[in-house]
Amino acid sequence: MSALLALPLAGTDLVEPVAGGGQLVAAALIGIGLIVLLITVLKLHPFLALILGGLTVGIVAGENVNDVLTSFTTGFGTTAAGVGSLIALGAMFAKLLADSGGADQIVDTIVGRASGRMLPWAMALVGAIIGLPMFFEIGLVLLMPVIYLVSKRAQVSLVTVGIPALAGLSAMHGFVPPHPGPVTAIGYLDANLGVTLALGLVVAIPTIIVAGPLFGMLAGRWVVLDAPDTWESEEREVSERPSFGVTLATVLLPVVLMLSKAVADIVVDDPDRTVQQVFDVIGNPFVALLIAVLVAMVTFGRGSGMGLQKISDTVTAALPPIAGILVIVSAGGGFKQVLVDTGIGTRLADWADGANVSVLLLAWVLAVLIRLATGSATIATITASSLMVSLVDGLSTGEVSLVVLAVGAGSLFFSHVNDAGFWLVKEYFGMTVGQTIKTWSLMETVLSVTGLFVVLILGIFI
Template sequence: MDVVDPVAAGWQLLTAALVAIALIVVLITVVRMHPFLALILGALAVGLLAGQDMNDVLTSFTTGFGTTAAGVGSLIALGAIFAKLLADSGGADQIVDTIVGRASGRALPWAMALVGALIGLPMFFEIGLVLLMPVIYLVARRSRLSLVTVGIPALAGLSAMHGFVPPHPGPVIAIQNLHADLGVTLGLGILVAIPTIIVAGPLWGSLAGRWVVVEPPSTWERDERPDGRRPSFGVTLATVLLPVVLMLGKAVVDIVVDDPDDRVQQVADVIGNPFVALLVAVLVAMLTFGVGTGMGRREISETVSASLPPIAGILLIVAAGGGFKQVLVDTGIGTLLADWAKDANVSVLLLAWVLAVLIRLATGSATVATITASSLMVDLVQGMSTGETSLVVLAVGAGSLFFSHVNDAGFWLVKEYFGMSVGQTVRTWSLMETVLSVTGLLAVLLLGVFV
């Protein structure tokens, strides 16, 4: 990727970027404007304050919007279809029941962390939380443990997958912005997620559960499919892991074979492409989760159709974020930041994390934090190895999860489902996100020693 020359003086570009980010923050948090519109106005503000021709700004924005919608948007849509099939078939319940059913006592929080991570692989955080809450209620009531002790590990698993592991929107956006290798990032993301989930999940959950004791609701019934049919645990797990295996397989073949003309590598590159891997997983899920559980063609079609409307807002935010990113890149501010970081000898990983943290605290949105922070890091990854670039993606992901508070929709979702006060939610959920973010950064920095 060519280095973009700054279109104005350094102070002017920095001012333009800071004002635009501040504008986005104010519009989202104070005016309560939808992030889609806020990102559009922020992009226009960058170009205007940088002194660019507005036609060039509009071209940059639409180019970034279209590229992101084509690349990331299709993955989000396929992921939503897969998650809906998993939920409606009873496959998610099967994972939960199999893992939790074999755990007892002290092992329950660890089992819940595993369930959260597995359910979190294909599902957005909010969908996974809604799906798991009935299970958290049931396990807490049967084990006579605090809802926090049981629930925090599951939330840690969900949140870590959301921040570190493709094909979730955040990591995929950062991978696209920084031109990182998806397979390598996926592998390293799993390595980072494992210790992070352990520390922020069962370990932190046991501590938080002593501070805040919350009893599960006394009345609650779990929804089941009318016919009671579900895919088996083995079939469910194999289907959930299929896209991950295909993408990791591509990375392994690229390393082992390392010959673009080799037929095996060519096939692996196609099958391991995230779009193809998710498409294959969706088609397989239609058989294993659909036909295999007795769904008819109409029911499968209705499930697929019902999965798409809820993600329209996410798609627009992500695409608008791509437009905002492209405007930032085309002003040359990334070049300025790269030169500054090199002169100051600042750790690129630490800088990526701090930028994401600041934007996350200001906007409450992990997605906006990922989009903006990775956009500002574009020129700093020039000349880095594949592994190092992937670690920058993960550093941004870790920062985007930092201290969820009152400007984050997830904060209120957790508060209401757990029946906690604002103070209790801060002492449990918000601090868990902080522990997860910091642990993730430490894991990334440790991997940076070897990569």
């Protein structure tokens, strides 16, 4: 049985705690509690909340203030250089996909070929494909007119076809790089991106099926909604679009490149061989996404008739909307480094080892608690993965990737009134708060629990 179930920490190189266990636990609880309070009650921006929370943790733990500042700024800079660059490249790719009409091409091709009974499954597939490169909010805005149109033409509840699409979007957001959550957890826990990507897809497929088409059929009976007439005339056609094949190949390009490195690591397994070195370079997430963006400028940009200036403008326009995400994730890196340098993770690892707690279940529970408290999947991922840093020492590559996915599953749990996504879905679907909880919130919960279940099963064999 996997070592994940027993937390084999003996002999690992853990940070020496700066204070006793009680003081460190208190520091962590006070710091996390302050972050939750600042975000939820005082409505402070998460960037500032994470800075203040990180400083509080270090000071309460008894560290010198200058040492705390050094830890925070070091973690901030490292995260901005690594994770931040991936988020920026991913946003550029997604903007090119949307503005070129490539996303519309995927939607029209898949949905147009689906029969009435297969529409929920087609919508789940569309949500998953669109969700690979796009942030959840962008994908939702892009897909809502299509969800309206499909619901009206098929004469089925908006929820029946909408929930599967949302499940596909949300699962990709929680489990699959280059989304901020998985990429952040991969960076913090030093997980292998290719392996995590492969396992993330394995987890996402059954999870989307259960939380999407299957749960969507139930939710569509509980809440019956008609699509608003105002969207019937929504015009989504563009004069030129890249073909479906070219669009799909470009979307999957970074995924294939990153997976190729993981395959080469297994098949070749010789860092001195040229072929291994080549795959190590092109499969590096930064290089893979950079190649994908450059290719997309041709296939999406030139392929849809954009001029060079238009392509430049499109890429430039992708960056301002993600500025908030970049600074939040980077501040999360600073918060993580403070937790690591104070030795709180070491104390948590000692406790978990003595209690014989599954590291996967612990990772999921921590993410769930932060998600429920803050409403943010990104903050839940940052905080939970920060606490798990010392606990993954000694685990295999596959096991560390499963911890990343357990955190991702927990970060999706029960979106409710403190989550901006909750209100976005409510307004687009025209639902009451109660109806949104019965559909969207429960779908997120099913997604989270199913994801954990699949991760635990994989943990037995890895």
